[in-house]
Amino acid sequence: MNRNTNESNEFDPFKAVRADFPATERWTYTDVSGRDILSNKVRAAIDAHLDERMYNGGDKAKMFALIERVREKYARLISAEADEIAYTKNISDGLNMVATGLPWQPGDNVILCPELEHPNNVYPWLNLHRKGLETRMVDPHNGHIPIDDIVKRIDARTCIVTVSSVSFAPGFRTDIERLGRICRERGIFFLVDGAQSIGVIKTDVQNSYIDGLAVSTQKGLLGLYGMGLLYVRREWAERMRPAYLARFGVDLGDAHEAAMDGYAYKLMPGARRFDLGNYNFLATAALDASLDLLLEIGSERIERYLAMLSHALAQGFIELGVPVCGGAPGPHITNIVTVGVLGNGNHASVEDPRMNALAAHLVANNIKFSLRRGLLRFSFHIYNNKDDVERILGLTSAFLNNEIH
Numbered sequence: 001m002n003r004n005t006n007e008s009n010e011f012d013p014f015k016a017v018r019a020d021f022p023a024t025e026r027w028t029y030t031d032v033s034g035r036d037i038l039s040n041k042v043r044a045a046i047d048a049h050l051d052e053r054m055y056n057g058g059d060k061a062k063m064f065a066l067i068e069r070v071r072e073k074y075a076r077l078i079s080a081e082a083d084e085i086a087y088t089k090n091i092s093d094g095l096n097m098v099a100t101g102l103p104w105q106p107g108d109n110v111i112l113c114p115e116l117e118h119p120n121n122v123y124p125w126l127n128l129h130r131k132g133l134e135t136r137m138v139d140p141h142n143g144h145i146p147i148d149d150i151v152k153r154i155d156a157r158t159c160i161v162t163v164s165s166v167s168f169a170p171g172f173r174t175d176i177e178r179l180g181r182i183c184r185e186r187g188i189f190f191l192v193d194g195a196q197s198i199g200v201i202k203t204d205v206q207n208s209y210i211d212g213l214a215v216s217t218q219k220g221l222l223g224l225y226g227m228g229l230l231y232v233r234r235e236w237a238e239r240m241r242p243a244y245l246a247r248f249g250v251d252l253g254d255a256h257e258a259a260m261d262g263y264a265y266k267l268m269p270g271a272r273r274f275d276l277g278n279y280n281f282l283a284t285a286a287l288d289a290s291l292d293l294l295l296e297i298g299s300e301r302i303e304r305y306l307a308m309l310s311h312a313l314a315q316g317f318i319e320l321g322v323p324v325c326g327g328a329p330g331p332h333i334t335n336i337v338t339v340g341v342l343g344n345g346n347h348a349s350v351e352d353p354r355m356n357a358l359a360a361h362l363v364a365n366n367i368k369f370s371l372r373r374g375l376l377r378f379s380f381h382i383y384n385n386k387d388d389v390e391r392i393l394g395l396t397s398a399f400l401n402n403e404i405h
């Protein structure tokens with residue numbers, strides 16, 4: 001990374017980082033909540049992996065070493081241990097592994113706020129009705145997951161509470177620590193969908209009392225689609241039985257991957273029992289490179305930087321009279337700013353014609369963002385900077401002044 005300075009003469013890692021993401025030259029890319037953009041370093045890691053497979057067939061020992069290296073790096077990112085991390089396909093896979101692996105009984109219940117969850121953290125629970133799991137649903141409070149209401153619904157049969165750490169829309173942060181502590185006191189499995197927080201805010205699974213955390217690698221982790229990771233706290237993992245089982249979930253010591261030692265078997269320790277067959281080595285190679293970058297800068301620093309950008313954008317919108325969801329920026333905002341009226345539209349259009357026209361104007365000017373639940377959603381990552389904020393605000397201001405249309 002090149003050394004450079006910001007106004008206070010401090011080394012600013014974000015300036016150097018931007019140059020490694022070529023998409024920033026074409027777009028004002030504020031859509032990591034949808035999917036990330038790839039860095040040159042990640043692309044080089046992908047190419048190196050493909051070249052090795054193409055020209056040499058690949059070295060399996062090195063491929064397994066990659067899996068263990070990345071497991072360890074990701075564990076470090078969230079303050080877990082490597083044995084507490086399983087490889088998955090995506091978030092849905094991880095959430096379903098927990099839903100089907102926990103020792104709950106018919107008549108037990110799970111509590112969630114479906115209106116603020118992604119469908120992928122709702123269907124896994126609906127699917128278990130047929131096996132007798134009750135789904136207790138709470139309503140949101142002004143776009144926030146209502147922790148008090150969740151707590152009120154807890155009873156002796158509650159086995160799981162599940163929330164997203166940051167909702168995909170309107171993008172507010174959940175007080176994970178508070179809810180986690182309550183669940184821990186009551187022996188309830190606290191399951192977190194980390195789609196919108198891992199890689200962008202500091203996450204410490206221990207301090208936050210998280211028992212399970214599912215992520216995919218194509219957003220804040222700056223990697224590829226088709227891969228996810230599941231954290232399961234060791235004490236819980238050891239009490240769980242995976243719904244699917246294959247060779248890598250079985251403990252045969254150092255035996256070959258195609259070995260089998262009779263029909264009796266012992267599950268792998270911790271979350272490793274959820275690993276199945278061969279891995280997504282390509283996406284893991286990509287993640288190996290992106291984790292280096294995230295770990296090098298550090299989660300706390302990233303979180304502070306992204307909050308600074310989000311607050312500047314939210315404040316700027318407010319000054320222009322654009323309705324910011326949730327009002328004045330505060331601790332509920334991480335790297336996501338949403339504007340408009342929640343629920344006033346869908347994932348393709350906004351009901352308010354003026355906001356729809358603003359969205360079209362920004363799209364026409366190479367701003368990348370998403371429409372979600374009737375809101376325009378802007379989301380930042382380490383390659384963004386204040387110029388991006390100014391550009392969005394400048395275009396919005398020009399639009400509002402009727403200078404453009």
Ligand SMILES: Cc1ncc(COP(=O)(O)O)c(C=O)c1O
Nearest residue numbers: 090091092118120164168195216
């Ligand atoms: C909160 C949340 N959960 C889950 C997902 C996606 O789940 P999966 O990785 O299974 O596709 C997304 C976005 O795509 C999301 O924003």
